[in-house]
Amino acid sequence: MRQIITVAHVVWLEMIRRKDFYILFILLSALLIWLMIFDVFGLTTVSGYIKDLGLLAVWIMGWILALNTSIRQLPQEEQRGTLFPLLAKPISRLNIILGKWLGSWSITCLALLCFYITLWLGITIKEGRFDYATLCQGFLLHCAALAIVCAMGLALSTRMNRDAAATTAYVLTGTAFLMLPKIPSMLIHTQGVAGALLLGLYYLFPHFELFDIRHRLVHDWGCAPWLTVCEILLYAVLMTSVFLILAWLSYRNRRFTRENLT
Amino acid sequence: MKTLSPTFQGLTLLITFWIFASSLACVLAASRPLQGSDDSLLDRLLGESRKTLSVTFYNQADVYFHKGVTHTQPTAFQDTLFQQWGNIITPRQHVHAEGPLSAEILPWLKLAAHADPHNVDAYLVASFWAETGLNRHDLATGILKEAQRLNPADYRIALEKARMEIRTAQYEAAMNSLDHASILLAQNPLDTESDMDKAEICTFSGFILEMKGLTEKAVVNYKNVLVIFPERFYIKERMAILEAGGKPVDSAQDLLKRLTRQTAHDACKDEDENHDNSKHINHNG
Numbered sequence: 001m002r003q004i005i006t007v008a009h010v011v012w013l014e015m016i017r018r019k020d021f022y023i024l025f026i027l028l029s030a031l032l033i034w035l036m037i038f039d040v041f042g043l044t045t046v047s048g049y050i051k052d053l054g055l056l057a058v059w060i061m062g063w064i065l066a067l068n069t070s071i072r073q074l075p076q077e078e079q080r081g082t083l084f085p086l087l088a089k090p091i092s093r094l095n096i097i098l099g100k101w102l103g104s105w106s107i108t109c110l111a112l113l114c115f116y117i118t119l120w121l122g123i124t125i126k127e128g129r130f131d132y133a134t135l136c137q138g139f140l141l142h143c144a145a146l147a148i149v150c151a152m153g154l155a156l157s158t159r160m161n162r163d164a165a166a167t168t169a170y171v172l173t174g175t176a177f178l179m180l181p182k183i184p185s186m187l188i189h190t191q192g193v194a195g196a197l198l199l200g201l202y203y204l205f206p207h208f209e210l211f212d213i214r215h216r217l218v219h220d221w222g223c224a225p226w227l228t229v230c231e232i233l234l235y236a237v238l239m240t241s242v243f244l245i246l247a248w249l250s251y252r253n254r255r256f257t258r259e260n261l262t
Numbered sequence: 263m264k265t266l267s268p269t270f271q272g273l274t275l276l277i278t279f280w281i282f283a284s285s286l287a288c289v290l291a292a293s294r295p296l297q298g299s300d301d302s303l304l305d306r307l308l309g310e311s312r313k314t315l316s317v318t319f320y321n322q323a324d325v326y327f328h329k330g331v332t333h334t335q336p337t338a339f340q341d342t343l344f345q346q347w348g349n350i351i352t353p354r355q356h357v358h359a360e361g362p363l364s365a366e367i368l369p370w371l372k373l374a375a376h377a378d379p380h381n382v383d384a385y386l387v388a389s390f391w392a393e394t395g396l397n398r399h400d401l402a403t404g405i406l407k408e409a410q411r412l413n414p415a416d417y418r419i420a421l422e423k424a425r426m427e428i429r430t431a432q433y434e435a436a437m438n439s440l441d442h443a444s445i446l447l448a449q450n451p452l453d454t455e456s457d458m459d460k461a462e463i464c465t466f467s468g469f470i471l472e473m474k475g476l477t478e479k480a481v482v483n484y485k486n487v488l489v490i491f492p493e494r495f496y497i498k499e500r501m502a503i504l505e506a507g508g509k510p511v512d513s514a515q516d517l518l519k520r521l522t523r524q525t526a527h528d529a530c531k532d533e534d535e536n537h538d539n540s541k542h543i544n545h546n547g
Contacts, residue, residue: 020270023274024274027274027277027278027281030281031281034281034285038369038372038373039372040368040369040372041368041372041388041392041401041404041405042401042404043365043368043401045362045365046365046366046368046369048326048366048369049366049369049370049373064270064273068267068269068270072267162267162269163268163269166267166269167269180344181348182335184337184338184339184340184342184345185335185336185337185338187337187338187339188336188337188338202342202344207344207347207348209348210344210347210348210351213351215330215331215352215353216351216353218330219326219329219330219353221329221330221353224350224351225350228347228350228351231347232347232351235347
């Protein structure tokens with residue numbers, strides 16, 4: 001466990017040094033300020049649209065941050081050559097994978113917390129309010145979704161270079177989020193091989209839409225039943241484990257040469 | 263600090279340009295009146311994407327009216343674990359926003375109008391909501407004025423203004439607005455709905471003229487309605503009674519009130535909506 005935390009610590013330090021989070025934070029703040037000063041026919045008390053668009057921005061930014069952070073970890077170590085001293089230490093490849101995932105996920109969650117606080121602040125200034133229990137639930141589920149995203153990004157980066165892994169991960173996660181909920185409807189008109197393929201995708205890919213309770217937050221529907229939330233969190237643990245195991249299987253016997261150094 | 267990765271740089275630039283472009287588009291669109299022509303530089307640059315964006319915002323207003331509950335689609339199967347979780351996580355009731363919650367619909371209509379100032383429907387629905395949902399006559403009037411400034415040739419704005427004036431019993435002003443709408447309609451008929459609207463203008467005008475005692479002019483208007491919709495028997499009957507010098511059972515004023523009293527909830531009932539109607543609730547917020 002100590003080894004995992006040491007690897008994760010390096011990821012945190014790297015994240016603090018990089019500009020990614022700061023830029024996303026500035027973009028979110030700019031968007032919120034624009035939304036707050038947007039004149040809605042002179043009405044000053046409406047805040048639903050700020051919640052809606054703000055949460056959408058937070059989801060997009062969390063997604064970008066999670067993928068960028070997790071995907072660059074292994075290829076970067078390889079490119080810089082820092083992987084060799086790391087592998088020379090008494091640390092298993094499984095621990096490297098787990099440490100990289102923990103570091104990427106935890107720092108993304110921390111950044112996400114900052115985004116949520118900024119959004120809450122904007123809504124409070126606009127005299128709106130969030131149901132705090134639902135907000136905590138939303139944050140928890142959001143973090144769980146990002147755990148899968150980080151694991152997926154890491155798994156892809158074990159066998160691909162950074163750009164290829166990033167492109168593949170963006171396409172896969174984006175498609176999973178937007179397309180999977182529509183597959184049951186699409187299957188009405190799709191049969192044969194295409195139908196079987198869609199059905200396969202439906203069961204294999206992670207269902208990110210289950211982690212999205214923005215509508216509950218925006219339209220004041222209140223908390224989702226905690227039992228269901230716990231089941232979905234378990235599903236997140238399962239999916240994260242699957243991707244981490246895949247990452248480990250792909251990485252454990254991989255050979256590295258110094259010729260690939262840039 | 264280290265340099266950003268190329269992917270991240272690209273995404274950051276994309277988001278920055280997108281925010282900048284949308285802001286610029288909205289500011290430019292609202293800062294000067296577009297006279298209904300599609301030859302402006304802005305229209306040429308953004309083209310249909312601007313209209314698509316506007317329609318997206320407009321549809322979002324409908325989602326807000328139903329408190330975030332979207333229309334359900336038929337599915338090939340319904341009992342997978344993911345669907346069961348989804349049904350619990352996502353509310354499915356057919357609910358309407360009422361009272362103060364109605365105000366939350368307006369930003370989306372404003373955004374729709376901002377993205378495409380020629381989206382007259384966005385203005386009309388916004389003024390309707392301000393009038394009937396929020397009871398803000400001043401706000402509704404302001405919205406229609408802005409719509410008219412940006413779309414001076416569109417008869418629907420004058421017609422909506424007339425409806426609003428009828429609701430507030432300003433019949434003289436309503437008659438002027440109906441005349442204005444009638445002139446604009448003759449000059450710029452739309453492909454769809456024009457006949458329906460023309461019939462509505464004639465019907466409203468007929469009722470107002472009847473109230474003023476100008477029965478002959480009212481009958482002329484009713485005849486115009488029958489030219490468009492010959493199957494409207496209640497107009498036929500009313501016309502026959504008036505021509506025979508009689509007095510119809512329903513007064514013109516009552517009929518006008520009834521015709522313009524429609525709320526958003528009535529409009530929703532008319533639609534074939536795929537919500538779970540077993541739990542139809544109105545939320546006051």
